[in-house]
Amino acid sequence: MSDTAQATAKAPVRSGASGxxxxxxxxxxxxxxxxxxxxxxxxxxxxYAGSYRLSPPTLVVVDFFEYRDxxxxxxxxxxxxxxxxxxxxxxxxxxxxxxxxxIPVLRRSIGAVALTIFCLPFIAVAPILRLITGPGNGTxxxxxxxxxxxxxxxxxxLGFDTAPGSAxxxxxxxxxxxxxxxRRVRLRASVPAMIxxxxxxxxxxxxGAVVGEFTGARSGLGILTxxxxxxxxxxxxxxxxxxxxxxxxxxxxxxxALGRWLCPWAPALDVGAVPAARQExxxxxxxxxxxxxxxxxxxxxxxxxWVFQIKPFFAKTPxxxxxxxxxxxxAAETRSSVFGALGTTMWTTSLGYVAGLIGAVVTAVxxxxxxxxxxxxxxxxxxxxxxxxxxxxxxIILFVGRGLLTTTAIVAVMSFFPTLVNCYAAMxxxxxxxxxxxxxxxxxxxxxxxxxxxxxxxxALLASARIAVPTSLLGATVAEWLATGDGIGAVxxxxxxxxxxxxxxxxxxxxTLVAVIGYWLVAALELRTLERMAPGTSR
Amino acid sequence: MARRGAPVDVVGVGRTFALxxxxxxxxxxxxxxxxxxxxxxxxxPSGCGKSTALRLVAGLDAPDEGTIDMDGASPDxxxxxxxxxxxxxxxxxxxxxxxxxxxxxxxxxxxxxHDTKAVSDLIELVGLQGFEKARPAQLSGGMRQRVAIxxxxxxxxxxxxxxxxxxxxDALTRQxxxxxxxxxxxxxxxxxxxxxxxxxxxxxxxxxxxxxSPRPGRVVAHHGIDFERPRTRELLLTDRFHAEVEAVSASxxxxxxxxxxxxxxxx
Ligand SMILES: Nc1ncnc2c1ncn2[C@@H]1O[C@H](COP(=O)(O)OP(=O)(O)O)[C@@H](O)[C@H]1O
Ligand SMILES: [Mg+2]
Numbered sequence: 167m168s169d170t171a172q173a174t175a176k177a178p179v180r181s182g183a184s185g186x187x188x189x190x191x192x193x194x195x196x197x198x199x200x201x202x203x204x205x206x207x208x209x210x211x212x213x214y215a216g217s218y219r220l221s222p223p224t225l226v227v228v229d230f231f232e233y234r235d236x237x238x239x240x241x242x243x244x245x246x247x248x249x250x251x252x253x254x255x256x257x258x259x260x261x262x263x264x265x266x267x268x269i270p271v272l273r274r275s276i277g278a279v280a281l282t283i284f285c286l287p288f289i290a291v292a293p294i295l296r297l298i299t300g301p302g303n304g305t306x307x308x309x310x311x312x313x314x315x316x317x318x319x320x321x322x323x324l325g326f327d328t329a330p331g332s333a334x335x336x337x338x339x340x341x342x343x344x345x346x347x348x349r350r351v352r353l354r355a356s357v358p359a360m361i362x363x364x365x366x367x368x369x370x371x372x373x374g375a376v377v378g379e380f381t382g383a384r385s386g387l388g389i390l391t392x393x394x395x396x397x398x399x400x401x402x403x404x405x406x407x408x409x410x411x412x413x414x415x416x417x418x419x420x421x422x423a424l425g426r427w428l429c430p431w432a433p434a435l436d437v438g439a440v441p442a443a444r445q446e447x448x449x450x451x452x453x454x455x456x457x458x459x460x461x462x463x464x465x466x467x468x469x470x471x472w473v474f475q476i477k478p479f480f481a482k483t484p485x486x487x488x489x490x491x492x493x494x495x496x497a498a499e500t501r502s503s504v505f506g507a508l509g510t511t512m513w514t515t516s517l518g519y520v521a522g523l524i525g526a527v528v529t530a531v532x533x534x535x536x537x538x539x540x541x542x543x544x545x546x547x548x549x550x551x552x553x554x555x556x557x558x559x560x561x562i563i564l565f566v567g568r569g570l571l572t573t574t575a576i577v578a579v580m581s582f583f584p585t586l587v588n589c590y591a592a593m594x595x596x597x598x599x600x601x602x603x604x605x606x607x608x609x610x611x612x613x614x615x616x617x618x619x620x621x622x623x624x625x626a627l628l629a630s631a632r633i634a635v636p637t638s639l640l641g642a643t644v645a646e647w648l649a650t651g652d653g654i655g656a657v658x659x660x661x662x663x664x665x666x667x668x669x670x671x672x673x674x675x676x677x678t679l680v681a682v683i684g685y686w687l688v689a690a691l692e693l694r695t696l697e698r699m700a701p702g703t704s705r
Numbered sequence: 706m707a708r709r710g711a712p713v714d715v716v717g718v719g720r721t722f723a724l725x726x727x728x729x730x731x732x733x734x735x736x737x738x739x740x741x742x743x744x745x746x747x748x749x750p751s752g753c754g755k756s757t758a759l760r761l762v763a764g765l766d767a768p769d770e771g772t773i774d775m776d777g778a779s780p781d782x783x784x785x786x787x788x789x790x791x792x793x794x795x796x797x798x799x800x801x802x803x804x805x806x807x808x809x810x811x812x813x814x815x816x817x818x819h820d821t822k823a824v825s826d827l828i829e830l831v832g833l834q835g836f837e838k839a840r841p842a843q844l845s846g847g848m849r850q851r852v853a854i855x856x857x858x859x860x861x862x863x864x865x866x867x868x869x870x871x872x873x874x875d876a877l878t879r880q881x882x883x884x885x886x887x888x889x890x891x892x893x894x895x896x897x898x899x900x901x902x903x904x905x906x907x908x909x910x911x912x913x914x915x916x917x918s919p920r921p922g923r924v925v926a927h928h929g930i931d932f933e934r935p936r937t938r939e940l941l942l943t944d945r946f947h948a949e950v951e952a953v954s955a956s957x958x959x960x961x962x963x964x965x966x967x968x969x970x971x972x
Contacts, residue, residue: 599797606763606791607814607860608784617810621801698840699801 194542218398219565226408229401236390241409244375244387247303251310252371256364259315263322267352268344276319278459279466284316285636285681287643288374290658290674292381294667297481298474306378306386313374314367321363325356361425366552368417372410373554377644381662387557395560395648407558418552482671490668503657504672508680511653514570515642518577519634525578526585527623534593534619535611544590551583556641563649570652573645580641585630592626593619625699628692635684639677710863710896711775711783713739713762718771719921720757731757733921735771739913744890744897746907748953749917750961755900758922759868762898763791775864783864787815790857790895794869796849798841798856804828805837808855815860827855830889847878851885858889865890865897872902879903880938883910891934904957908949909936916956926956 203223210222221229230237262280266273288309295305329352337347379388387406394402464484471481482490490500529547533540559576566572596618604614646655654673661669718735721728731754739745747755760766762773764784773780783789790811798807808824817823828834831851841849850870857865867886871879887910890897901907907914908930916926930949932940940946 597795597797599793599795600799602760602763602765602793603791603797603810603856604814605765606784606789607787607811609814613814617799617813621799 189538191541191545194538195545198542198546218400219567221400221404226401226404230405233402233405237405237409240385240387240390241413243385244306244372244379244410245413247306247378247386248310248371248375250303250307251312251374252314252367254307255311255314255371255374256318256367258311259318259363260322260360263319263326264348264353266323267326268348273323274455275458275462277323278462280316280319281459281682281685282463282466282678283312285639285678285685286312287655287658287674287677287681288313288377288640289380289644289647289655290662290670290677292378293662293670294480294674295378296382297476301382301384303383305381306375306383306388309378310371310374313370313377317370318360318363318367321359322356325359325363326352328359329355358425358429361421361428365418365421365425368421369414369552369554372414372417373556376410376554376557380644380648391560392648395563398564400564403560403564407561410557411553414554414557415549415552480667482667484675486668487672487675490672500669500672504654504669504676507652507654507657507673508676510570511573511639511642511646511655511677512680514573514653515577515638518574518642519581519631519638521574522578522581523585523627523631526582526589527620527627529582529586530589530593530623531615531619533590535615540590544587547583547586551587553583555580555583556644559641559645559648563645568649568651570650572650573642573653576641576645577638581630581634581638584634585627588626588630589623592623596622621699625692625696628688628695632685632688632692635688636681639681639684643677710742710865710894711778711788712741712743713737713864713896713898714772714774715758715762716772716774718758718761718768718773720754720761720766720768720770730921732761732768732923734923735917737915737924739896739898741776742894742896744899744910744912746911746914747898747900747917748902748904748907748914748957749922750919750957751902753917753919754922755917756868758917759791759866759898759900762864763789763866787860788863789866790860790862790864791866792850792853792857792868792870794872796841796853796870798849798852800841803838803840804833804844804852807841807852808859811856811860817860823859823861827859830858830892831855831885845878847874847882850874850882854882854886854889858893858895861893862895865895867897867899869900869902871906879906884938886910887934887936904950904953905941905946908946908953909941914953916953916960918960925960926953928953928956 206220207222207224210220210225214220259280262276266276291312292305292309295308299305299308326348329347333351333355334347337350342350375386376388376391379386380392383389387410391403391406393399394406467484471483489497491497491504492501494500533544555576562576562579563572566575600618601614604618609617642653643655643658646653647659650656654677658670658673661667661673715735715737718732719730720732721730723729735754735758737745737747737758747758749755757766761768762780764780764782767781775783778786778788780789799810802810805824805828808827809818812818812820812823825837828837831854833848833851833855836844836848841852844852854867854870857867871882874882883906886899890910899907899911904914908928911930914928914930915924916928917923918925928949932946932949
């Protein structure tokens with residue numbers, strides 16, 4: 167027939183392949199990395215010349231070599247601290263996950279304690295812990311252990327639950343109980359999930375250690391940072407941020423490699439993207455689900471004070487917190503200062519989170535539509551995601567300045583990378599069949615994004631958002647504590663310096679409660695959405 | 706019965722995929738002709754390139770050799786002209802949309818989102834009245850396939866491409882959907898290519914059954930099926946139906962035998 171009939175014209179699926187699609191990803195990433203460094207150097211030497219806001223990379227390197235001994239000594243100290251916290255926190259988390267797996271009735275209560283720990287504003291918990299552990303290394307180690315606890319607990323429990331039912335049935339058919347099933351089947355089956363959990367625990371442990379050192383320590387990168395921040399020693403702050411990044415990311419990568427070596431068959435698992443657990447139906451179940459964790463948390467609170475025999479001046483019970491908020495003479499004053507500051511914190515945090523979220527979704531969409539850009543930049547984003555951004559807070563404080571915008575910027579940076587990685591991964595899993603249907607009608611990019619990529623990413627977005635509630639609040643309070651003088655972080659640091667333990671405990675309690683409630687609200691939204699979208703139906 | 710749609714001419718089509726370090730030659734020298742308004746079934750051993758052939762005709766992929774022509778248009782032009790409807794083994798519905806909005810998706814994509822009559826007509830045609838507001842998760846496998854077929858038809862395409870749309874269903878549901886597919890085709894008269902691995906299904910619904918060789922796939926036998934329409938289930942019990950099924954089955958066996966010879970051939 168006519169010559170338009172030539173079907174050899176490239177079909178859309180194989181067209182649009184630009185020359186950049188053939189460049190190896192490593193080369194692209196390296197090129198981008200070098201370009202960023204060059205731009206950084208240029209900016210620091212021109213726009214920011216003579217300013218403390220940004221130092222050029224070359225000077226950062228020079229500074230590192232000049233004070234090499236100081237840096238390496240403190241790095242070693244913090245790494246050691248993090249390693250101890252990593253060890254104890256993970257051991258405790260895995261042991262408790264084991265208990266929760268063997269004795270299911272305890273599951274909800276242990277989960278509530280784990281979540282509460284995850285929601286604690288660590289920066290303000292440090293001074294309270296220091297009452298118990300003394301001025302030494304105990305507080306950073308404890309915080310480091312607390313920082314890894316929740317994610318490892320979730321990962322381990324997920325691992326125990328993935329044990330194949332048939333294998334469990336075999337154990338049961340031999341008349342053996344839950345303990346035997348746990349030892350012989352569940353423990354083995356959990357290895358891939360456990361390693362995924364330990365992988366994100368490595369940077370988290372480092373974060374806990376450094377945050378513990380922020381509020382006072384004899385040595386370590388945290389205290390070194392605080393001093394450098396006071397002296398506006400910009401190069402030092404950059405050196406510390408870069409060293410922290412390298413060590414934390416290194417731990418993440420080493421454990422990841424270990425996992426690929428130990429269980430090469432297991433698919434990569436992202437603990438940050440585990441869907442929320444389903445709730446049993448029924449009013450009584452719901453009530454139990456609500457009350458049991460609250461009671462357990464209060465019991466823990468009292469037990470903590472009792473075990474460590476903290477003096478009443480420092481130790482505040484739930485009743486003391488209640489009195490301070492509602493019945494004491496100055497209750498109204500406390501309420502207005504704490505809740506006013508909390509309002510500021512929640513506002514700046516939400517703003518930062520939403521900014522990071524929008525940025526991440528837009529970037530993920532761009533990556534899905536322009537593959538070579540994704541191949542150039544995604545490896546960098548994946549590496550940056552494992553950085554405990556909170557540790558690099560001082561860098562952002564220097565660059566942005568001390569103000570409300572600092573908190574917003576830190577939370578935005580914190581939420582950007584995990585959301586981007588999870589969101590892109592989800593979009594990438596859009597079923598080929600759906601894409602084929604869209605292509606068969608020659609649907610454009612906008613129609614692809616609206617009908618396929620965005621809706622597919624919603625569950626992943628909600629899963630990241632759930633985890634982001636406590637971590638964003640932590641980032642915000644660290645920024646406020648260290649720099650901005652606004653929000654509840656500032657209220658806490660003032661209370662701390664005035665030895666006003668009433669206000670300190672009230673703030674910690676209120677912040678934790680807000681984080682827990684936020685977490686549950688997002689979890690509820692996530693469950694409703696998953697129900698609606700019913701995963702697996704499109705497969 | 707208004708015959709409509711485009712004739713399809715596939716001439717000497719070859720397609721080779723790069724896979725790992727090596728290559729997979731999926732199709733070599735594929736020829737086929739489907740007349741306007743015709744109903745052709747494509748049958749062949751698993752992995753012989755049936756889906757590849759269908760994707761080429763749909764303009765979702767391009768051949769390395771040969772030409773595909775539809776009344777003067779290339780598959781890509783047909784696709785860009787939004788004149789093709791597709792349904793695959795996986796119904797590929799959007800899980801967050803309802804039955805009617807899933808069907809409407811196709812209309813939205815071709816810029817006719819307000820054509821509610823077309824949607825309700827098709828819901829009726831595939832027998833899903835009362836389920837308009839249901840989501841895919843609430844439907845059975847057979848119902849999901851009906852939605853996918855309704856979606857592929859709602860834009861009144863000139864060419865309907867079905868890739869094992871009933872492959873995952875039980876025999877009873879399958880027969881029911883075959884009846885409906887025949888009814889729909891009779892009502893609409895759209896050029897249709899159906900890929901299937903069920904010989905009775907192919908013989909029951911199609912005008913012509915093409916048998917493909919193992920990979921690299923090409924057409925090795927043509928069977929014209931001239932049972933009068935509408936065909937009913939009584940036909941399934943007749944001797945002439947069985948004779949046809951046997952004939953296609955023999956071609957398929959012969960074609961499968963060929964490859965054994967090819968594979969052992971040292972050249
Ligand atoms: N996109 C692809 N990349 C690599 N190989 C492919 C691709 N699509 C199909 N193939 C290969 O081409 C052959 C034919 O596949 P297919 O058309 O799906 O067969 P059928 O549908 O007949 O079962 C198979 O060997 C398959 O592995
Ligand atoms: Mg196939």
